Amino acid sequence: MTAEEPAGTAGPEFAGPAAGMPATPGRASGMPGGAASLPGQPPAAATGVSATGVAPGGRTALEAEPRPAGVWILSAAAVRRGDRLAAEAGLGGPVLMETAGRTAATLLWKVAGPFSPREPVVVLAGGGNNGGDGMVLARWVARWAGPAAVKVFLLAEPARLRGEAAVQWSLLARSGVPAIALAGEPAPGARQEARQNPGAEGGVVPAADAFFYHLEAAVARARVVVDALLGVGVRGALRPLAARALQVVGAAGVPVFALDLPSGLDADTGEAAPVVPRATWTVTFAAAKWGLLLGQGPERAGQVFVADIGWPQETGTGAGGTGSETEAGAPGGGSEGFPSARVLEAASVAALLPHRPWDAHKGWAGHVVVAGGRPGQVGAAVLAGTAALQAGAGTVTLAVPAPVRAEAAVHRPEIMTWALPATTGGEWDAAAATALAQREGERRGRVVRVIGPGLGQSPGAAACLAGWLGLDGPPATRGPEDPGPGAGSPAGVPAFPPTVLDADGLNLAARLGIDRLRERPGSFPLVLTPHPGEAARLLGWTTAQVQARRPLAALELARRSGAVAVLKGAGTLVAGPAGDLYACTRGHPGMASAGMGDALAGIVGAMLAQGLEPLAAALAAVFLHALAGELAAPAAGVPVQATEVIARLPAALQRVRRGLPRSAEALGVPGVAWLRPPLAG
Ligand SMILES: NC(=O)C1=CN([C@@H]2O[C@H](COP(=O)(O)OP(=O)(O)OC[C@H]3O[C@@H](n4cnc5c(N)ncnc54)[C@H](O)[C@@H]3O)[C@@H](O)[C@H]2O)[C@@H](O)CC1
Ligand SMILES: [K+]
Structure with a gap:
């Protein structure tokens, strides 16, 4: 729906993205999801609604548009705050994770599927919630293409998993998806290889070597690798095993589908170690992260999709904050303070454009004086x-x-x-x-x-x-x-x-x-x-x-x-x-x-x-x-x-x-938007 279409086409059951919600304190720009928050609303004629600009039901025309929420760009800290607020509002981690993983699975299927045991998906999962997302994705791919169409490598010891990742690991086991965890039994092949390697300690194969042996083999014949190792929870430099796993993925030259962010990418600054994957696609959850736009982010993330995973309105801009909680402007200050921003979209811009009346004369459109040269x-x-x-x-x-x-x-x-x-x-x-x-x-x-x-x-x-x-x-x-x-x-x-x-x-x-x-x-x-x-x-x-x-x-x-x-x-x-x-x-x-x-x-x-x-x-x-x-x-x-x-x-x-087109509707996945849409032309 464009801004020119009558807003009255919104179904009576549609409550509008921001309807009924209090305005976010301290922000003039309002809630995500309504271009109504953009400055300088156009004259009513420009939106094709009533002269008051208010659609039936008392909402503004733009609030009444049945379209997905607008895209926000948040810092890692703001994302964590948003997750917390969502949980407090009743949408807890397991629900969000299920939505994230299933949406990612749908998107993966669209961009890289179909999958089969001959051309499987390999999921590299970490021990945190990013890994949990990957396990949800694996479970759904298994339901659609059979358990043999997907293989999970968990770079963590199952016994030490906590929270949602632990739940997902046990659900995965029940779904029949082949999975190898870091502390798993070494494979015979790896044992033999290690024996031939004089550097190995007396033929005893560390679990990690077995893990990487299998990972390398699986990645080599994968149709796509899902990078679910690390998300916004990464702290400090990549640990050696994580770096090694990402090295294996990068060396294989197989397309990479990253969940939330390419693993190891700084979610705020976009800084990336050399092993951080160069993903073909990244699906990021709830909101875009600054690191996908700054620094090396655009190079590493490939085509970025932003998936609405249902953060309730309570998160609002409050999810991102305004940066006021930190010392904005201090160049030496931490990146934690990156404020929230909105992605500029065609529909919002259309609502801002001047509406030229039929009887306009040149004076109506003003006089630009360029002082320069x-x-x-x-x-x-x-x-x-x-x-x-x-x-x-x-x-x-x-x-x-x-x-x-x-x-x-x-x-x-x-x-x-x-x-x-x-x-x-x-x-x-x-x-x-x-x-x-x-x-x-x-x-x-x-x-x-x-x-x-x-x-x-x-x-x-x-x-x-x-x-x-x-x-x-x-x-x-x-x-x-x-x-x-x-x-x-x-x-x-x-x-x-x-x-x-x-x-x-x-x-x-x-x-x-x-x-x-x-x-x-x-x-x-x-x-x-x-x-x-x-x-x-x-x-x-x-x-x-x-x-x-x-x-x-x-x-x-x-x-x-x-x-x-x-x-x-x-x-x-x-x-x-x-x-x-x-x-x-x-x-x-x-x-x-x-x-x-x-x-x-x-x-x-x-x-x-x-x-x-x-x-x-x-x-x-x-x-x-x-x-x-x-x-x-x-x-x-x-x-x-x-x-x-x-x-x-x-x-x-x-x-x-x-x-x-503002969302990836062309792919048939509602609620998923492009961060950087394909070139218009
Ligand atoms: N909490 C929520 O409500 C939601 C979280 N989601 C996912 O959860 C992710 C964040 O989850 P977490 O906070 O658990 O964090 P992550 O899963 O991003 O990272 C934590 C894991 O990384 C390891 N790790 C940390 N620093 C490391 C380093 N330098 N080298 C190697 N390993 C390192 C930790 O030991 C831990 O296993 C998001 O990126 C997103 O993918 C989604 O499921 C959506 C909902
Ligand atoms: K990731």
Whole structure:
């Protein structure tokens, strides 16, 4: 169901994901499962529901949609908290484990089945709950294909199993599934091999050697290996036996289906030892984990599915927390504090997009002014302006130093140019700050500034930036709500229109000090779009610290600036100053090329110009940009140029409005969503 379809189609028995539940304390973004929690709801006409936007039964249109809960990204600590809350609500570990294991079995069957005794599934299980999930999966595969179609290797002594893993082990024994445990009797073959090995101790075969002998043989003829050794409970470096088992799996070159995470992958940071499997698929339970998106996670996890295992609503965002319980922002702080985020999805973005009325005129869609460009860097401003145009801005003007105006003007006849005061070398002159405001004041309608692409970092550019931000006075001479002396404006036009800061606009803002952005007059809407290096300069961290703690970095940028922060890079994050955090899992590595950031800044500008609030504008822009990048590429990772991405923006808008598959419904497994959907195109 797309946002355009009437919400009234929801069956009367459907209670809606968040219906009847109290709002999660301390969070403006509400509960998982309802796009209603996204900022800036569209006008009722955009959703095709009643004029009040409320569906029959008093629920909002989006709450009434019968669709699976949205995907959250949580830290390992938050997952443990969620499991605990679920248990307290009455959904205990055995139930969740059964759901997890059975869902995984269904998914495994879809992606790698069918299975038979000739092409069996080998399950490598650990002694914790991740191993328990694997044993549940094995039991279900055995019911569907016979016990001989699956073989379990438990890297633990059965006598020492506790809790659910112990229960699963005994259920497995009753189901007739062949299983070998670490402390099992050594096999004759292993004994013989050990005798031939002078290194073996007097022909006595340690149980581990027998275990690995059989594991190696089974993995060699398996159709798929299920990695159920370790999940979020891994502590410290991999122990030798676990590392050895994973080595065996990796050496066989057989496809790996990982449960929850590839074993040994840090669930928070995505750090991985060399033996951590390179899974073909990973099914992660209840919510995605940060480690699947950060560091080596994407490389090791392969295609990631997120399986809804029925965490009750009580878990809500409370399952993840907001990061407030830890010292957010301390680069040296532990990763335990990674806050929860929501995955940005097409249906939610569609609800944010501006709805253009039939009688719209160009003024309705606003005026994007790109302040940037300098000798040798005019293209950056042109790309931002072109992207703004393609993303629906009514009017676009490139405000550039006078000497490069002609160069800026030749690219798109639809785009206007303003020649602003410049030095003799063609750099920005400080007088351009007021000149720009004056030119804007001569026009009517909503103005949005995109400051930075190709701006350079000359003294004149620095002076202009301070003026454009209203920060050309001494620091902290006025409160954030006080318009201050810099707020003088031509009649009828606010001096400080909604602004996007990108590229050198950010580098110059870093020199001013990120905290000073909070002092901007009237707290005018502001969106920052740094790449990790720019984010590092703004925060005073290293780029490596930013990358190692991307969720914290994004939130810290937003908190300190009082602006919406878009932290670019693989898995772009969008943070709001109130602590909202979203991740975009679309796009692909082929988009890592020059001009891509300029294009994004322009799209954010276009969304602001069409009336979106800053957080909504950033979310919509990030998603559209990533989707256009997918549409421009024949396959993930194929290099694409910024101009090609910009050209696909109208198509991306159309695709979002029409709706993209968000769950792996194509596989016929309800409640299972892609973390990174296959490339649109
Ligand atoms: N608790 C719940 O309600 C649910 C848990 N689920 C599963 O449970 C997993 C978490 O279970 P656990 O907390 O039992 O933890 P894990 O099963 O992830 O890991 C614990 C096991 O790993 C071993 N281990 C820890 N550090 C190690 C290291 N460095 N090297 C080698 N072995 C190491 C421990 O001795 C123990 O056997 C999740 O990842 C998920 O797969 C699912 O069943 C869904 C529900
Ligand atoms: K695993």
